[in-house]
Amino acid sequence: MSLEPQRFAAPADVARLGRNALVVGAIGAAASVAGYLSDPAQFFRSYLVSWLLWLGIAAGCLAIAMLHHLSRGAWGLMIRRVLEAGSSTLPLLAILFLPIALGLTEIYPWARPDEVAHDEMLQYKTWWLTPGAFYLRAAIYLAIWSGLSFALNRLSQRQDETGDPGLFRKMQTIAAPGILIYALTATFASVDWLMSVDAHWYSSLFGVYFIGGQGLAALSFVVIMALYLAKREPMKGILGANHFHDYGKLMLAFVSLWAYFALSQFLIIWSGNLKEEVLWYKERTEHGWNIIALGLIFLHFVLPFLLLLSRDLKRRGRPLLWIALLLLVMRWVDLYWQAGPAFSPHGLTFHWLDLATLVAIGGLWFAAFSRRLARRPLLPVNDPFMEETLDHE
Amino acid sequence: MAKEPRPSASDRLGKPPVLAPGHTTSSVTDQISAVILRGTPRWWYFAFGFSFLLVLLLLQSLTKLFLEGTGIWGLNIPVGWGFAIINFVWWIGIGHAGTLISAILLLLRQEWRTSINRFAEAMTLFAVACAGLYPLIHVGRPWLAYWLLPYPNTMGMWPQFRSPLIWDVFAVSTYATVSLMFWYIGLIPDLATMRDRVENRWSKMVYGALAMGWRGSAHHWHNYETAYLLLAGLATPLVVSVHSVVSFDFAVGQTPGWHATIFPPYFVAGAIFAGFAMVLTLAIPLRAIFNLQDFITLRHIQNMGKVMLATGLIVAYGYMIEIFMAFYSGNQYEEFMILNRITGPYRNFWWALILCNILAPQMIWIKKVRVTPALMWIVAMFVNVGMWLERFVIVVTSLHRDFLPSSWGMYAGTKWDWATFIGTIGLFLSLLFLFVRFLPMISIFEMRTIVPKSDSEEASA
Numbered sequence: 001m002s003l004e005p006q007r008f009a010a011p012a013d014v015a016r017l018g019r020n021a022l023v024v025g026a027i028g029a030a031a032s033v034a035g036y037l038s039d040p041a042q043f044f045r046s047y048l049v050s051w052l053l054w055l056g057i058a059a060g061c062l063a064i065a066m067l068h069h070l071s072r073g074a075w076g077l078m079i080r081r082v083l084e085a086g087s088s089t090l091p092l093l094a095i096l097f098l099p100i101a102l103g104l105t106e107i108y109p110w111a112r113p114d115e116v117a118h119d120e121m122l123q124y125k126t127w128w129l130t131p132g133a134f135y136l137r138a139a140i141y142l143a144i145w146s147g148l149s150f151a152l153n154r155l156s157q158r159q160d161e162t163g164d165p166g167l168f169r170k171m172q173t174i175a176a177p178g179i180l181i182y183a184l185t186a187t188f189a190s191v192d193w194l195m196s197v198d199a200h201w202y203s204s205l206f207g208v209y210f211i212g213g214q215g216l217a218a219l220s221f222v223v224i225m226a227l228y229l230a231k232r233e234p235m236k237g238i239l240g241a242n243h244f245h246d247y248g249k250l251m252l253a254f255v256s257l258w259a260y261f262a263l264s265q266f267l268i269i270w271s272g273n274l275k276e277e278v279l280w281y282k283e284r285t286e287h288g289w290n291i292i293a294l295g296l297i298f299l300h301f302v303l304p305f306l307l308l309l310s311r312d313l314k315r316r317g318r319p320l321l322w323i324a325l326l327l328l329v330m331r332w333v334d335l336y337w338q339a340g341p342a343f344s345p346h347g348l349t350f351h352w353l354d355l356a357t358l359v360a361i362g363g364l365w366f367a368a369f370s371r372r373l374a375r376r377p378l379l380p381v382n383d384p385f386m387e388e389t390l391d392h393e
Numbered sequence: 394m395a396k397e398p399r400p401s402a403s404d405r406l407g408k409p410p411v412l413a414p415g416h417t418t419s420s421v422t423d424q425i426s427a428v429i430l431r432g433t434p435r436w437w438y439f440a441f442g443f444s445f446l447l448v449l450l451l452l453q454s455l456t457k458l459f460l461e462g463t464g465i466w467g468l469n470i471p472v473g474w475g476f477a478i479i480n481f482v483w484w485i486g487i488g489h490a491g492t493l494i495s496a497i498l499l500l501l502r503q504e505w506r507t508s509i510n511r512f513a514e515a516m517t518l519f520a521v522a523c524a525g526l527y528p529l530i531h532v533g534r535p536w537l538a539y540w541l542l543p544y545p546n547t548m549g550m551w552p553q554f555r556s557p558l559i560w561d562v563f564a565v566s567t568y569a570t571v572s573l574m575f576w577y578i579g580l581i582p583d584l585a586t587m588r589d590r591v592e593n594r595w596s597k598m599v600y601g602a603l604a605m606g607w608r609g610s611a612h613h614w615h616n617y618e619t620a621y622l623l624l625a626g627l628a629t630p631l632v633v634s635v636h637s638v639v640s641f642d643f644a645v646g647q648t649p650g651w652h653a654t655i656f657p658p659y660f661v662a663g664a665i666f667a668g669f670a671m672v673l674t675l676a677i678p679l680r681a682i683f684n685l686q687d688f689i690t691l692r693h694i695q696n697m698g699k700v701m702l703a704t705g706l707i708v709a710y711g712y713m714i715e716i717f718m719a720f721y722s723g724n725q726y727e728e729f730m731i732l733n734r735i736t737g738p739y740r741n742f743w744w745a746l747i748l749c750n751i752l753a754p755q756m757i758w759i760k761k762v763r764v765t766p767a768l769m770w771i772v773a774m775f776v777n778v779g780m781w782l783e784r785f786v787i788v789v790t791s792l793h794r795d796f797l798p799s800s801w802g803m804y805a806g807t808k809w810d811w812a813t814f815i816g817t818i819g820l821f822l823s824l825l826f827l828f829v830r831f832l833p834m835i836s837i838f839e840m841r842t843i844v845p846k847s848d849s850e851e852a853s854a
Contacts, residue, residue, distance in 0.1 A: 124723045176758075180706060187714065191721065204718040205654035260633060264657040271555075271645035272652050276724065 005160055008377035011232040018370030025363015031356040039353070044103030045343045046353040051100060052194060052339075053217065053332050053358065054365045055093045060218025061086030062149050063182055063211070069152070069168070069175035072385055075246045078239055080380050082225045084156055085372035086218065087149035092368050094142035096361055100193075101138070104131055109342075110199040122199055129196055137192055141185045148178045156380060163382040186211050194335070197342040201280040203269065209261040216254040217331040220324040223247045225373075227321050235378055238390065241315040248314025251323070255308065259301040283341040288348030292337045300330040332358070409695070409764075411505045411843060413687035418841045421688075425837045426590050428683050433830065436682075441826040447819020454812040455530060463533055465809040472792045472804035477531040479784040480814050482639055483667070484524035484821075485565065486660075486780060488572070489632055490668025491517030495575060496628035499621075504843055505696055508688040512679070512834045513672050514576040519824040520671070521569045523817040528561070530813075557641035564638040568631050575624045581607050582617065582838045636664040643787065649730040650791030653718065659711030663780060666704035666750075669697050670776035677770040679829065688835050695763045701776065705754040708783075712751070726796065734790045738803065742786050749779025 036043040065083040068076025076083075104111040109122065110129040116122040122129070151174050159167045187207025195206050226247065230239035269277045285293050304323050313319040336354070380386060412421075457465055468475050491513040498506035529538045541562045543552050552559040585607035588600035607613060640660035643651035673694065680689040719727040734743045753775035762768045789804050806814075828834065 121723050125721070128721055183710060184713075187710075202718055202722040203654045204714045205658070207714065208655065208658055260637075261658070264637065265654045267641070268644045268652065268654045268656070272647050274647060274652075276722070 005377040005381050008234045008379045008381060010374040010376075010378055011229075011234070013232060014370050014374045018367045018374065021363045021366035021370065023363075025360055025365075025367060028356050028358075028360030028363050032353065032360045035353040035356055039351075040103070041106040042351050042353050043357070044099065044106040045339070046351060047099050047103070047357045047361075048107055048193070048197075049332070049335050049339050049354065050357040050361050051093070051096060052335050054096075054361050056214035056217045056331065056335075057221045058086050058089045058093055058218075058365070059145055059182075059186065060214035060216075061222065062090065062145055062152075063179065063186075063215060064218055064222070065152060066148070066175040066179045066182065069171045070179065072168075074385070074388070075243065075250070077380060077383055077386055078243050079222050079226050079247075080156070080383075081373060081376060081378050082222045082229075083218075084149075084153050084376075085369050086221065087145075088153050088372045089365055089368045090142065090146040090149050092365065094146055096364070097138060097142060101135060104134070108134075108196055108199065110196060125199060129192075129199060134192055137188060141189045144181060144185055148174065148182065152178075157376070159380060159382045160376065165382075165384045168384055183207075183211065186214070194338060197339050198280055198283075200276060203265055203277070203280075205261060205265045205268075209258075209265060212254065212257050212261050213331055213334060216251070216258055217328060219247070219251055219254055220327040220331070223251065223324040224321060224328070227317050227324075229378060230317065238379070244317065244320055245311070245314045248308055248320055248323075251327070252305065252308040252314075255301060255304050255327070259305070262296075262301075283345050284337060287346055289337065289341050292333060292340075292348065296330065296334055296337060299326060300334060304330075409690050409692040411507070411690060411692050412840065413690060416687065416844055418844050421840045421844055422586065422837050425685075425688070425833050425835050425840065426586060428685075428829070429587065429831065429833065430590060437826065437830060441823060441830075444819045444822035444826060447816055448823050450812050451816025451820055454809050454816055457809060458530060458813070459535065463531070465807065467805050467807045467810055469802065469804070471795045471800050471802050472789055474788050474792060475804055476806045476810040476814060477527045478642075479781065479788050480817065481524050481527035481531075482784045483781050484520045484527075484817065485568075485639060486636060486664035486667040487671045488517040488520040488524070488568070488668060489636060489661070489664035490672050491515070491520075492568075492572060492575075492628050492632045493665055493668065494672070495579070496625040497632060499625045500629060505693055507839045507843055508685075508835050509672060509676060509693055509697075510839075511576075511579065511836045512675065512828070513668075514572065514579065515825070515828045515832075515834070516671060516675060517572050517668075518569070518576055519821045519828075521565065521572060522824070523821050525565060525569065526817060526820075528558075528565075557638060557645055560638045561642060564635045568635045571624065571628050571631055575621075575628055578617070578620055578624060579836060580832065581605060582609065583833045583836060585609065586837055587833065632665075633661050636661045643791075648791050649724070649726040650715075650734070650787065653715055655711055655714050655718075659708060662704045662707035662711070663783065666701060666708055666776060667780035669701040669704065670773040670780070673697055673701070673769055673773040674777060675825065677766045677773075679834065681766070683829075683834075685835065688840060691764045691766075694766055694769055698757045698763045698769055698772075701773070702754055702757040705750060705776070709751045712747075730791060730794070733794055734786060737790065737794070739786065739790050739793070742782055743790070746779055746782040746786055749775045750783060753779070 032043065032047070035046075061083045065076075065080065065087055068080060068083065100107065108129075109115050109119075110125060111131055111134075116126070152171060155167055155171050155174070158164070187210070190207045190210035194210065195201065195203070223244070226239055227244070229235040230244075266281065269281060272278070283289065304327055307313050307319065307323055313323070340348070466475060466477070491510075494506050494513045495510045499510075529535050532538050532541075540550070541552060541559065543554075543559075552562075581604055584600050584604035588597055588604050591597050591600060637657035637660065640656035644653060644656040646652060676689055676697075677694070680686055716731050719731040722728075734740070753772055756762045756768070756772055762772070793804055794801050
């Protein structure tokens with residue numbers, strides 16, 4: 001099999017998809033701006049959840065790419081370009097963080113001075129939760145992730161150009177500490193951005209749960225893209241049932257992991273039944289939010305878990321596509337369920353801005369993603385492990 | 394699978410092989426079975442004899458315990474859980490590496506597991522045996538320990554199903570059963586090999602009975618492969634579930650320092666960390682004593698080191714997030730508990746724990762350390778000690794400072810606590826010495842499956 005980079009140029013469809021996404025994103029952005037003008041508080045709250053979803057996909061792509069560099073499994077090479085393009089959008093997401101920074105008082109109780117003045121616990125927590133420190137930490141997290149993805153992408157590009165077989169060691173040298181730094185920063189980011197919407201609540205498992213959710217979202221997105229590419233030249237016939245079998249297994253592992261974290265956190269807090277912890281679950285299991293909670297159990301775990309057990313469904317493209325789409329939607333539902341009750345504890349509500357901001361960020365994000373994907377060959381042909389990966393039948 | 398074997402990228406890039414070059418299927422069989430057929434070396438009697446003396450010490454401590462009760466231990470209020478639970482968790486954690494190696498690495502198609510899975514599984518069984526002893530003797534009246542099982546009885550009494558202690562009974566007994574099945578089924582083809590190779594008539598009969606009529610027909614192999622894969626699938630969730638349930642023993646209560654949601658994944662990572670440390674502790678001397686360097690290569694030691702480093706870092710993450718959340722939570726008891734761990738009367742234990750579990754394993758980042766078995770053995774010993782200290786710190790520091798200062802106290806193990814603990818180490822070692830003497834400690838038939846590949850690698854090199 002010849003391994004010239006030109007053979008693996010991305011299909012023209014990818015660029016077209018990106019242009020369409022840009023149009024859709026622009027419409028969403030216009031709607032979001034209109035929503036902001038009419039209801040700023042709602043805009044910021046919807047925006048946070050939407051931004052966290054797309055950020056999770058990009059950051060999850062970075063984490064999976066680093067895991068791939070360390071484990072050197074055949075599974076990773078086939079999707080490496082998708083992972084790289086996904087993680088390369090992190091600078092864009094850093095810019096898209098700005099609305100959250102501007103809407104701090106609408107989102108977080110600890111950012112409202114009048115509320116802090118009446119709440120001893122919030123006063124105590126000012127050692128961590130203050131606007132200044134929050135901005136600084138967000139800048140650090142986003143800069144580190146962008147830097148990691150930039151460094152890895154650049155090495156990967158050099159590998160394409162020079163074919164130096166030693167470059168993969170350099171990638172490993174970045175990925176090993178990178179994954180550690182990522183785990184730490186993502187944990188604190190989860191506390192800052194999501195956990196502190198209810199500034200009284202705390203759970204030491206939360207960061208791990210957040211990282212697992214991001215990984216699952218990124219994996220689902222990557223599987224969708226891989227299925228899309230597998231139907232078109234040049235990947236047609238190269239990305240096959242065996243690869244999707246592997247990705248299906250990985251999804252099964254991530255789905256199980258998500259459920260394990262969710263159950264552990266719930267069981268321990270429910271059992272301990274301490275006021276400062278259990279109220280978080282109480283809010284999320286009444287006034288309509290309980291329907292979402294049940295939905296999470298069945299559609300984020302039970303159904304995808306049972307479906308992914310089947311060898312046949314993993315190997316056939318279409319069912320796997322639907323499972324991946326379901327999991328992406330459920331990732332959004334999970335984020336909405338975690339953040340939403342802090343904003344409307346008295347009942348489940350949806351607002352059209354939830355959708356508008358999701359489309360706005362998603363459209364822009366996907367346009368950036370597909371631009372990056374179209375720019376480079378779809379396979380890292382000069383990777384020393386590439387040859388045997390293509391033999392993986 | 395590649396149709397025609399050729400050097401894989403990892404070999405081209407200069408990684409040590411999983412099987413030293415030059416071996417054929419018969420040389421593998423000869424060399425591994427020779428360990429048993431060669432007869433008993435003199436050192437074995439000393440090693441086994443010494444371990445057996447420790448078993449006698451265990452029997453003595455148990456006799457004393459049954460006669461006088463748990464008062465001979467250092468337990469009291471407020472520290473009502475001591476060595477028994479510490480040692481239980483320590484031993485059960487060690488077992489996890491065996492299950493991970495045999496089940497998860499099998500499903501992940503990591504063929505380097507092949508030469509270490511057999512004795513890692515044996516280690517799991519022996520560790521579970523030692524672990525299972527502690528809850529039984531801790532109940533005070535061990536002859537009534539069967540009350541832990543839910544069965545219809547005339548007293549109308551049932552265990553408390555909401556208590557994780559009863560989940561432990563199910564988790565650990567399932568774990569022991571599945572581990573035993575997995576190990577034994579994996580042994581059957583090798584037991585048949587031993588049956589065919591031993592000269593002595595009695596040995597032949599024993600191995601023959603244990604091999605259950607294995608003749609190596611295609612039908613046998615087909616059934617075997619199916620059963621083995623199914624058991625691997627069954628054992629995989631056990632790697633996570635057993636230690637998660639153990640962590641629930643602590644976490645579902647409200648005691649500061651125990652009630653933390655991070656406990657389940659952090660305990661599981663700690664278990665695998667401890668388990669790999671123990672596998673290295675055993676594998677490094679065994680490969681030297683029995684000249685098994687061809688089978689347990691530097692690749693294995695490196696890979697196990699990497700797993701140990703990764704899981705050790707997850708454990709470090711657990712410590713870090715516990716400290717952070719204690720302060721972030723604003724809960725004064727959590728805060729006090731953490732400060733008490735770090736600066737209180739047991740601070741030396743805590744700092745020693747950080748040295749053993751966090752600092753020492755960082756040596757594994759250095760490649761030179763990873764490929765030097767002696768250094769890896771030292772790191773593994775640090776981890777063995779560190780994981781014991783971790784459980785000591787968790788159990789004792791959380792209990793000894795109760796909510797009211799009037800109920801504060803101190804705890805130390807008595808000589809009988811130590812005798813029991815050392816006794817179980819003796820039990821573990823005795824079983825291990827019996828195992829390496831009478832059963833093939835490396836899976837012969839699985840090693841044979843990786844021979845042709847490395848043969849042709851040599852040819853093309």
